[in-house]
Amino acid sequence: MHQVCDVELGADILAANRRIAEDNTALLETHNIKAFDFLGAIGSGKTLLIEKLADILQSRGIRCAAIAGDVAGDDDYRRFSAHDMLVVNINTGKECHLDAHMVDHALEKLDLENIDVLFIENVGNLVCPADFPLGSQTRITIVSVTEGDDMVRKHPVLMGSSDILVVNKIGLAGVMEVDPNVLSRDAHRINPHVPVVMTDAKQGKGLEDLLKVMGL
């Protein structure tokens, strides 16, 4: 005679990632590395923003490194490498996000003794990466005015997962007929405490403001 039984499990599917993320944080802190992970849609300007920030920091003697996360290819890896940074490329293949385990392996390949600031560029995707903390101390979300002024209100919960919001490409706001203040206002309706920084990475605008908010 077959019986029906209920097995209480309490198995948290996201817990394994969180545990590895915590280990990554501990490892980074042991080496006094400040790590920032950048999350944003494809084409929001993550790579260029990191390149520009790294140039400024390296000119001040701050040693930078990067982890380039992409579904395929080494385009961002090559771009970062041209800035005299230690870089690890992660191709996620079919996955739409980086996870803490991938970052853990990337950290094994970096000379952590010689890094002050680590940039982690996530796969271009505004939603999926949000469920996977990587172990960085600060998560920066980038939206650009070319994505439209409704980007923030379309992703309200994401504002609660971001430590800093960057509104990028503000030099194109006029052409796009987008008011960057709308993005900022929408972000503050959901998360009144999130710092919002306006940048135009290509023109080099707002970079010092961003570095200040990043505590660098």
Place this chain on the structure above:
Amino acid sequence: MHEFSIITSIMEVVKSEIEKRNAIMVLEIQLEVGELSFLSHDALQFGFRALAENEPKIDKVCLKIITVSADVKCRKCSYSGSMKTIESEVYHTAAPVFQCPECSGPIDIIKGRECVVTNVRMEVD
């Protein structure tokens, strides 16, 4: 669509229980998903059906998804409890506000980002 990787992990948990208990069939899997997670219930159901198709002991199972509401703790005052929400036609749903409902201070999320397999109902000998 990160739901497939989540479903893959859920299947591993369930398959390990099947093996451990030598189960004949799984009847129901109960999953609690936090309201602040970025998991779509529809995508979870779709991913589950797709991956369960080739698993004879799982393919007829009902995946029951329960939404867990968020709890927060204020960093300034002693508030601990549910989040403030704003109702607006802009969001088509109640959107959470990431500040203390009592003093407007910054908050920490205590609950609402999880994805937990809470219960597996199975047929055993």
